[in-house]
Amino acid sequence: MIFATQEIQRDPKLLPNITLGYVIYDSCSTIAGVLEGTMRLLTGQRKATPNYQCHAFSSAVAVIGDTYSSTSIPMARLLGLYKFPQISYAATVKVLSDKNQFPSFLRTIPSGLYQSIGIAHLVLHFGWIWVGILSDSNDYGLQGSLIVKEEIVKAGACIAFLETIPTVYSEKKSEHISEIIRKSSANVIVIFSIDTDLYPIMEVIARNNVSGKVWVASDDWAQSSLFTKKDFLKTLQGTLGFVVRRGDISGFNEFIYSLSPYTNPDDLFLKIFWEIVFDCKLQILDTNRTIESTICKGDETLEGMKMDFFKLNDLRNTYNVYNAIYAVAHALHDMISCRHGEGPFDNSTCTMMHNFEPWQLFYYIKNAHFRNKNGEEVFFDMHGDPPVHFGIINWQVTPENTFRYLEVGHFKSSAADNETLTVDIPAILWNEDHGKIPRSLCSESCSAGYRKAPQTGQPVCCFSCVMCFQGEISNQTDSIECVKCPKDGWPNERHDKCVKKETEFLSYEETLGMVLTTASIFSAMATAVTLIIFLKYHHTPVVKANNRELSYLLLFSLMSCFLCSLIFIGRPTHVTCMLRQGAFGIIFTLSISCVLAKTIVVVIAFNASKPDSSLRKYTGQGLPKSIVILCTTLQVIICISLLIVSPPFQDENTTSVMGRILIECNEGSPVAFWCMLSYMGLLAIVSLLVAFLSRKLPDSFNEAKFITFSMVVFVSVWMSFIPAYLSTQGKYMVAVEIFAILSSAAGLLLCIFVPKCYIILFRPRMNTRDYLMGKGVFMNEKRLR
Structure with missing residues (x-):
């Protein structure tokens, strides 16, 4: 965010003679924290006073965030009352696309609806028709898993089980989920959860040595650093994850490498980060105190260090933040470019830069449409969502016993039907128990000549194979019903094709x-x-x-x-x-x-011959x-x-x-x-x-x-x-x-x-x-x- 703001300031054409500033609030990933920060931002005071705004202290015109859907929802409800523009870079829950509930919410990450549809397409693409689902108990997990279930069932596949991770950790529930996954014949498990909630469950699964499963990860844990421990290597090897699209930000690497607490003494976050990374204490003259213990020499540099925290070669949510900042900048540009009498408001008026309301800027943000420096289109649809573009990554174990995340495909809902889902199958490394594409079936396929007979009390994917009756055939696998041969035809011994019947009559030749x-x-x-x-x-x-x-x-x-x-x-x-x-x-x-x-x-x-017989005549x-x-x-x-x-x-x-x-x-x-x-x-x-x-x-x-x-x-x-x-x-x-x-x-x-x-x-x-x-x-x- 800071990098994009500084880059915009240096652009003489985008916002000339306008200075952008920012205020940062840490929600601590709690609803209370996000509501407090939002109220303070709206009122411009340290102590929030509802329905009161101090213009002397609050000049914020847009909010970027939050990360999680669970905290973005209450934040969006509050900001929606004032039509205050909010652009999230990571909240994906489907309900946020409802403009009746959240009229001023926009996002640069696709809706979870499309992620769920994409995951369902991925599962069906590999022919997996017997799938287990594990979801978080919040809106993100419940809504996402429900859509996946609907899409999978609609396509004729079946759900082996649907389990929910409890809000409060329970050892008994965790063991129960682990046992269900271990005993299930489903080899594919779709998990819709945030990483912090999934971590204790996955610890139990790894401890119980559950392996041989293919995990399909939603974006909130698909690249989480929580699962990089060696304990998870055997369990999670071969995982397929849905992630937001990756993008390049020119100059961002240099910006990161140039960061230093010595040149940015007011950046509190940078101070803490620096001491953790270099394991030293900073000695910087402060107005309140002086840190006497000095370990940092002052010649430390971030360049050349391996830091998974930044992932500078794999920018995803960072790229969404970048686009969100530029969406606000382009909206401001469109607003100041308004010509008198051609404005979008009453009497075709334009908004003055020195005197406008956030709801007026929201109009320009939701209608923003531009190309970023990578040539990609950035815009919001009628639901406030961006174009759908997800990447598909594969978790592969490296010789150093760590995970690398190789992108093996993508999902684009705006592409042609035959290009919606693209997967490079040869590039995928599956779990060690699978040398080729794993199978996930409740029942083995019925060969030609047989039909599927449903089992009482079981899903449609669980069936028995019954040979076609006399006079009937099935010429493809997993036939639901057999078809009758024509009058002059008869099934062969395998009942997979009709052969012409022999004619029989009493001939002279036999x-x-x-x-x-x-x-x-x-x-x-x-x-x-x-x-x-x-x-x-x-x-x-x-x-x-x-x-x-x-x-x-x-x-x-x-x-x-x-x-x-x-x-x-x-x-x-x-x-x-x-x-x-x-x-x-x-x-x-x-x-x-x-x-x-x-x-x-x-x-x-x-x-x-008798005398006087009347028969003589x-x-x-x-x-x-x-x-x-x-x-x-x-x-x-x-x-x-x-x-x-x-x-x-x-x-x-x-x-x-x-x-x-x-x-x-x-x-x-x-x-x-x-x-x-x-x-x-x-x-x-x-x-x-x-x-x-x-x-x-x-x-x-x-x-x-x-x-x-x-x-x-x-x-x-x-x-x-x-x-x-x-x-x-x-x-x-x-x-x-x-x-x-x-x-x-x-x-x-x-x-x-x-x-x-x-x-x-x-x-x-x-x-x-x-x-x-x-x-x-x-x-x-x-x-x-």
Whole structure:
């Protein structure tokens, strides 16, 4: 302050013909001390008298100070009543920016709000999401720590603990705080406190050998000389501190080195300082007494001495004082430069230098805007705060077992968004337990393929990792939820990406499809051979017996049944889906109708042989044809209705089988489909009953018994088909239906036609009219036996 005042006096352009003076009050860092000094300054008397001012003794127009927020607040409340300008160089508490409470308060140090925001950004920049907070119990600590907490939580991180340093020192509370920090899994501790309050707590922490933590320091203790003892080296190594910006003051080093009590005998502070630094007693003639003990030789000099007290290469709060003095000087300059009629007060008047009030000077100070000798802009915003610029320092242990404070970054709120926080990470030396950036997590990160599951009663940063469910993936770490794969996709084994599902249908290329295809073609060929045999021996009694035309039609329908199963094999299409069930239903109904007609013909033929039987008129070819046409027509109607009302269509089933897409036919209306099968089953049961009742009737080659066997096989197959069909999916469902078609049709072919073919080919003697009528040699042989 003294250096800046003298420098301004030597500037012929800034305040010509004006002399600046100063009065120094020591607040002793107490509220009582600061209030007493403020009242004495306002009244101009040694004994303060409220609301009274002695102009003869008080010519102060601005106050520079105080250092701490706790003492600046009551001081600002009192000075605000008179709109007396106050510029603090170190008070950072956020509430001082409230112009309703503190209308005349300004500062050259940024508000603690921005320091808190900057600290939160620093914590998040390193990915620390599990953080402990320790704060002072005054406004500075409580408000600063609260803002840090809000910013950290807003970004999705969590607070492991929030402890407050008691106003009155307590050994029990100190041990409690030390134990919480030691046991906590949080490796990062943010401390908002002044150095004098933190010191006893940190002593306990160091004594308990708490190490491995990263301390983030607020500006009030970030460079404090209280923690330079060797006891703190292991504990505080790697600390990151937020400090006000550093600035250079040209000529200030020379000014300090030129100080001497011999050339400044009235400077009481310098006398005490000199005796402490050089460990000697001064002998200076005083009006009251003479100091007889002389140790100081008079040739002592400050230059070349290592004094952390001055920190001449690291001027921070000193630089703020320098700017505060120049802000007052520029305000005075603007005031005396006012032109008549262009003033800011009533009637555009200007203020006279020899007669102005402090509140009038305050107007010029708050609107001051200038560049200092370093080229930096100095001004106050609407809240009385300067531009935000903080430095970030790293506490590094030197070979001499002391701390050095290396600046490793900065925080500027006025910079572009991507330049707000800058940190030189390689320049940082962490605590000895950390060779790289330490981690501070409540729970380990969840890898891709997992999601975070919150733990009951714990913050969101404490979670368990749960693998994504079937059909879901997460492709990044710490996913809150998994996402479903698209319909044609499926998670891989790690559940971190979707892979395309395999399509499944009964193809001709696979073994099952080849077997069924071969069986269908072979059965159809066997049926064709049987039909050829019947056509070749069409004149024989075995072929003629029991309606030759029905046998031809039945063989043709059976051959069609075998071939229609091929429609079920291969990739389903809309056309094949519409054809296959209808073709299957109609062709099988035709086969069963033929069997039913054959059975009814046997019954009618037996009963018509009785005298005076009324059934003789039904013994012709008309009845069996009518039965076949009627039964088949009803099924045709059902199938056509099915195609019209709810036609089957090709469908991609993505849900039934995990990891596969079933290409299948959706049968449309299940009711219509089962109606078709039910009708076919009804005909089969009727045929079975009629054949069973007529199995012992005299018949050529006992065809009624063979029909009974065939229908037992047919009904058994389709009764087994229903549960098997309903319990399978995809290509196996299709295979079950094909198997039922082939086996039931084969049952009809084997039971009805194989015995006849055996007689035709291997027992031609039985294929005669005499044998058919029960006469001839075969009959005689039977009688002889």
